[in-house]
Amino acid sequence: MLRGIIRGHIVSTKKQKSLEGSKFMEVELMKNGELTGEFIIAVDSGVGAGIGEEVLITTGSSARLALLNQNAPCDAVIVGIID
Amino acid sequence: MLRGIIRGHIVSTKKQKSLEGSKFMEVELMKNGELTGEFIIAVDSGVGAGIGEEVLITTGSSARLALLNQNAPCDAVIVGIID
Amino acid sequence: MLRGIIRGHIVSTKKQKSLEGSKFMEVELMKNGELTGEFIIAVDSGVGAGIGEEVLITTGSSARLALLNQNAPCDAVIVGIID
Amino acid sequence: MLRGIIRGHIVSTKKQKSLEGSKFMEVELMKNGELTGEFIIAVDSGVGAGIGEEVLITTGSSARLALLNQNAPCDAVIVGIID
Amino acid sequence: MLRGIIRGHIVSTKKQKSLEGSKFMEVELMKNGELTGEFIIAVDSGVGAGIGEEVLITTGSSARLALLNQNAPCDAVIVGIID
Numbered sequence: 001m002l003r004g005i006i007r008g009h010i011v012s013t014k015k016q017k018s019l020e021g022s023k024f025m026e027v028e029l030m031k032n033g034e035l036t037g038e039f040i041i042a043v044d045s046g047v048g049a050g051i052g053e054e055v056l057i058t059t060g061s062s063a064r065l066a067l068l069n070q071n072a073p074c075d076a077v078i079v080g081i082i083d
Numbered sequence: 084m085l086r087g088i089i090r091g092h093i094v095s096t097k098k099q100k101s102l103e104g105s106k107f108m109e110v111e112l113m114k115n116g117e118l119t120g121e122f123i124i125a126v127d128s129g130v131g132a133g134i135g136e137e138v139l140i141t142t143g144s145s146a147r148l149a150l151l152n153q154n155a156p157c158d159a160v161i162v163g164i165i166d
Numbered sequence: 167m168l169r170g171i172i173r174g175h176i177v178s179t180k181k182q183k184s185l186e187g188s189k190f191m192e193v194e195l196m197k198n199g200e201l202t203g204e205f206i207i208a209v210d211s212g213v214g215a216g217i218g219e220e221v222l223i224t225t226g227s228s229a230r231l232a233l234l235n236q237n238a239p240c241d242a243v244i245v246g247i248i249d
Numbered sequence: 250m251l252r253g254i255i256r257g258h259i260v261s262t263k264k265q266k267s268l269e270g271s272k273f274m275e276v277e278l279m280k281n282g283e284l285t286g287e288f289i290i291a292v293d294s295g296v297g298a299g300i301g302e303e304v305l306i307t308t309g310s311s312a313r314l315a316l317l318n319q320n321a322p323c324d325a326v327i328v329g330i331i332d
Numbered sequence: 333m334l335r336g337i338i339r340g341h342i343v344s345t346k347k348q349k350s351l352e353g354s355k356f357m358e359v360e361l362m363k364n365g366e367l368t369g370e371f372i373i374a375v376d377s378g379v380g381a382g383i384g385e386e387v388l389i390t391t392g393s394s395a396r397l398a399l400l401n402q403n404a405p406c407d408a409v410i411v412g413i414i415d
Binding site for chain 4: 333334335363364377378379380388390391392393394395396397398409411412413414415
C-alpha cells in the first residue's frame with residue numbers, strides 16, 4: 001500500500017458510467033514521511049479525505065474491494081486517513 | 084489511476100481477434116499537471132477521446148471492466164476525459 | 167516478492183471497515199541484503215513481525231490470500247520473517 | 250499496454266508443463282516511437298511476430314486472456330504487430 | 333516475464349502456513365543479457381533451479397498458477413531455466 005498527501009481533485013464530466021459519483025483525488029506519494037514528487041490518482045472510498053490530508057492508498061484489483069460498485073474500472077482507492 | 088495527454092494512435096492490423104475494433108492511443112503521462120515524458124498505450128473505452136485531450140486511465144485487470152468485451156487481453160483503458 | 171526491514175507503523179483511525187484491526191507497517195525495501203531507500207506499506211498477516219525485523223512481502227492480489235479477511239482492500243502483506 | 254521491438258527469443262528446455270510450446274520473445278520497449286533500453290519477455294499469442302518487428306504487449310493477468318491455455322503462468326503476451 | 337540469475341536463497345522459519353515448503357530464491361534481473369543490479373524474490377515452482385542458474389520468472393497473480401498450492405500468497409515464481 002502507499003501513503004501520500006492529497007494535492008487536488010480531478011473533474012471528468014465525460015467518463016465511464018460506472019465511475020459516476022467517484023471523487024478522483026491527485027495524491028503526492030511519500031516514503032518514510034517525506035514527499036517524493038510522484039503522484040497517483042485515487043478514488044475516495046468514502047473515508048471523506050480532503051485536500052492536504054495524509055492518506056493510505058490501495059492499488060491494483062484489490063482497490064475495487066473498497067468501492068460500493070466493485071465493478072467500477074478503478075485501480076487505486078483511498079482506504080484510510082492517517083492520524 | 085493515471086492522467087495524461089493523448090499524443091497519437093497506433094495501428095495494428097494483425098492482432099488478437101478479441102482486440103478487433105479497439106482504438107489504441109499512445110498517452111504521455113502527467114503528474115500534478117506537468118508532462119513526464121513517460122508513455123502508456125491505452126484503449127479508448129468509448130468516451131471518445133482524441134489526440135491532444137487530457138484523459139484518465141485505469142490499468143491492470145480493473146481496466147477490462149470498462150470494455151464491452153471484458154475478455155479482451157487489455158491492461159490499460161481510457162475511462163474519462165478530464166475537463 | 168520483496169524483502170525489507172520494518173521501520174515503523176502507521177495509525178489510521180478513520181479507515182475502511184474491512185481493514186479494522188489491520189497493522190500497517192512501513193517497510194524499507196532491500197535488494198541483495200542492502201537497503202534501497204524505497205518504502206512500501208504492508209499489513210502483518212499474523213507472523214507477528216516488529217520494528218527492525220527483516221520480512222518477506224507479497225504484493226498485488228496474491229497478498230490478500232494471506233489475510234483472514236480476503237476481501238479486505240489490501241495490496242501488500244508481510245508473509246514471513248527472514249531468519 | 251506497451252510497445253516495443255522484438256530483439257531475440259529465449260530458449261528454456263526445463264520449464265513448467267503449461268508453458269510448453271510457448272515462444273518467449275525478448276522485447277525492447279519504446280515510448281513515443283523511441284527505444285528505451287528497457288526489456289520485457291513476452292509470449293507470442295499467435296500473431297506470428299518475428300525478430301525486428303514492432304509489437305503491442307499486454308501485461309498482468311489480462312495477458313493470459315490472449316493464450317490458448319489461459320492457465321499458463323504467463324504475465325506478458327504479444328497481442329498485435331504494429332503496422 | 334522477467335529473466336535473471338539466482339544469487340541466493342532466503343530462509344524464513346516463521347511464515348504463512350501456505351508458504352511452508354516454498355524455496356525463496358533471490359534473483360538478480362537481467363535485460364538483454366546484461367545484469368541490472370535489480371533484485372526480486374521468487375519461489376521455485378519445481379523446475380529445480382539452483383544458485384548461478386539463469387531463470388525465467390512470472391510475476392503477479394499469474395505466478396500462482398505455477399504452484400501446487402494456488403492459494404499461496406506468492407507473487408513471483410521461477411517457471412523455467414534458460415538454456
